[in-house]
Amino acid sequence: MLSHSCVPPFLPVGLSQTAERNTKVRASKLLAIWGFLLSASRPVGVTEMLILGESLNLTSPQSVYLYLRAMTEMGVVRAYPATEGTHRKLYSGVFPPTLTELDRQMLAHWIDSAVCESCVGQVRARFLGNCPIEQADHRHLPLLPAGTRETIRRIDRLHEPKVRQIWGELISSEDSFSLAQVLRICADTEEVLSSQTIGHYVRAMRGVGLIQVAKYARGIGKIYQGRFPPHTGRADIAALALWLRSLPLERARVVRYRAAAHVNLPSLRSVEAMTAGDVGSHGGQEAKV
Known part of the structure; x- marks a missing residue:
């Protein structure tokens, strides 16, 4: 839990008018909560936020929920299910x-x-990714292609950072993964997932083209690989720049190979630019692809 937060100095244009029309909330408190959540290393619950709420005279869960609902509608807060099967x-x-x-x-x-x-x-x-960072170690997670991201957000019981975590591992690895191995990818997160929940993630990710079945192994079942959705565009590839530079060189090469299989040539040149010529990228190596 953070001991403080850095408060944005203003609400974006349009949102300030929305806040003014809602007579039950105050802009100063909205900004304080927004800054707290932007600064947090992981999504937080209402119980934790009550500690911040005391300094804002928000002393009950109901008062905190009032602000969270307003901020969710404004698009400055995103809510995720804490655990499977709970509200x-x-x-x-x-x-x-x-x-x-x-x-x-x-x-x-x-x-x-x-x-x-x-x-x-x-x-x-x-700010750069327009999405929350789930991991406390600040590691980069790949941004989903824009069209895929919107579809994923409309599917119930999917936590977008977890989708990004699974996709990032599969798209950058030469290996194929069983359902049990996909489950182990998520073992370092606080949310405990079951094989049924991971099955839901895998089916949804197959449906939007983020993964594909590589083969069927006897006694194990379907084996999966990462892929780029067919509609991935140049802007989607460019948005992966920070993530690609955080990868070891061999993993970045795998991403480039998979992009070549599913993405048009102009977009592939963007991948080449991201994985070549940067001294200090990929763990201090000079990438020559």
């Missing part, structure tokens, strides 16, 4: 997709000049 939710701060160019310039200046050292990694990752 308890976890919350994470996001930057809304409706940011104007002026919003982005002002927020980028705030992040670079005012956010403290302990918070800036989380806030900048969310």
Whole structure:
């Protein structure tokens, strides 16, 4: 739990008017909660947020929920199911997709000049990726292609960072994975998953083209590999730049190979640029592809 948060200096254009129309919430408290969730290393629950709420005179779960509902509708908070089969939710701060160019310039200046050292990694990752970072170790997770991301968000009982975690492992590995091996990929997260839940993730990810069946192994069942959805475009590939530079060179090469199998040539050139010529990328090696 963070001992503090870095509070954004303003609500994005349009959202401030929405906040003003909601007479049950105050913009100053919205900003404080938003900053807290943007700075958190993982999605947090209402119980944890009550500690922050005490300083804002929000002393009951109901008062915190009132703000979380308003902020979810505004697009600055995203809610996730805490565990399978329960109604308890976890919350994470996001930057809304409706940011104007002026919003982005002002927020980028705030992040670079005012956010403290302990918070800036989380806030900048969310700002660049427009999505929450699940892992406390700040490792990068690949951004899903835009069309796929919107579909995934409409499917019940899917936690988007977990989808990104599974896809990142499968798309960057030469190996194929059984259902049990996919389950082990998620073993380092707080949410305990069952084989039934992982089956739900795998079926959904197959449905949107993020993974495919590589073969059928006797006594094991279907074996899966990562892939790029057919509709992946140049902007989707460009959005993977930070993640690709965080990978070991061999894994980055696997991503490039899989992109070649499913993505048009102009997009593939973007992958080549991301995995070549950067001194200090890929664990300090110079990538020559």
